[in-house]
Amino acid sequence: MRFCMECGHQLEPDARFCTHCGARVSDAAPEPPAASPAPATPVLPAIPMPPGTSERRAVQPAVPNPPQPSRFPASDTSAPVPSTTPDAGAGAKARRVWVGVVAAIAAVAIVLGLVFAFVVRPGLSSVSTPGGRSDASDTTDSGSTGSPSSSKSSGSESESGATRPDSKSLSSITDKYSSTDVSVSAMFLNDDGSYTEADVANTAAARTKFVSAGLYLPVYLAARTDGGDSLTEAQSMMSTMDNAAANRAIADLGGFEAMNAWLTRHGYKDTTMERDFGDTQASAAGHENRSSTFDAVRMLAAVDAAGAADLMNVDVDAEGVTVPDDMTVHAHRGQGISNTWNYFAVVETPHGKAAVALATQNQGRSTATRIMSDVLADIDAQLDDADR
DSSP states (O other): OEEOTTTOOBOOTTOSBOTTTOOBGGGOEEOOOOOOOOOSSOOOOOBOOOTTOOOOBOOOOOOOOOOOOOSSOOOOTTSOOOOSSOOHHHHHHHHHHHHHHHHHHHHHHHHHHHHIIIIIOGGGSSSOBTTTBOGGGOOOOOSOOSOTTTTSOSOOOSTTSOSSOOHHHHHHHHTTTOSSSEEEEEEEEOTTOOOOGGGOEEOTTTTSOEEOTTOOHHHHHHHHHHOTHHHHHHHHHHHHOOHHHHHHHHHHHTHHHHHHHHHHHTTOTTOBOOSOTTOHHHHHTTOOOEEOHHHHHHHHHHHHHTTOGGGOOOOTGGGTOOOOTTOEEEEEEEEOGGGBEEEEEEEEETTEEEEEEEEEBSSOHHHHHHHHHHHHHHHHHHHHHHHO
16 A cells, blocks of 8 residues: 655555545655654654655664673662661760770779778778777887797787787776776687787786886896806795795896896896895985886796796785686786886786786785786786687
8 A cells, every 4th residue: 555745645546646646656656664662761852854855864863782681680770778887876885885894893892902901901001800809009019029939929828719818898997997007918828838019918007117116027137047055045036925035046146237138138227227126225315116017917927938947936915906717817016116016917817828917006005905806807808809
């Protein structure tokens, strides 16, 4: 089927001219092809042919090469891409968690330090230990104690108890009478005689140099070092409190100069001897024998360590001192010059042993016996507590 190129009218199969407009058949165009689906790509408008051409030709655009599949999946630019940097909020939260953990660890360390400071290690402070030991409340000197076995141990204990009596308890007794004219020192004793000066419990006047009436102990201890005739005289002196025997022993030892040198060598710094026992005229002239209860109680410990405490046998009961029922007392007593009244004793109970030195001046016999009674009762109770 053909159509006129001028008017588009259908031509007869063999017509040489268009019956409608008269155009030559040669100008007719062949029948248009059947309609085809619209192209997938955009169709450009027809471009006119050059002059002298009776037909129009459609120009198709160049088709690009189809895309090749990528080796890597294409990223979807329409969706947000997750960031590889840490989330700021999560970081802050992590930091808060770590800060909390560090603070908790620091708190635990502080608590443990306090427990260690106040519970594991109390001996580093000046608080009282069981038995009343309080280093801050007593005055002691370092040096030799004079006891042959005093350096064996850093502290003595009564059976299984405290290392020393309670100074405050003893002071509560002496302070009722006088803190200057009454003095007490006491210590618990080991069977081996070992002790240090820190084991001595003292009241306020423990280092005061009282007139040492009745203190035969240094003569006996020096005689044990020297031996010979001095020891024979000293043993008689200890058992009978015989002044004449004591003075003979001093002479055998070399006199007062030799005695004072021995006292210095053995660490009894508060004790000096300048007269014979019983020499009231020498005392009135200013020559005196003096000692402290601190020195005296350590001499008692040395005598007990030597096994000589049973040589001391003054009956203090008969003088008015009340002795606890479970206590045995080995004692010396001194009296007279400067209104002194002194007691030096080694006491023993089922709970342990102790040495006790009491010195008084200007108190008299009745006051001294009351004080000694109270001190012995206190020591008896402390030995009992220490043994528990």
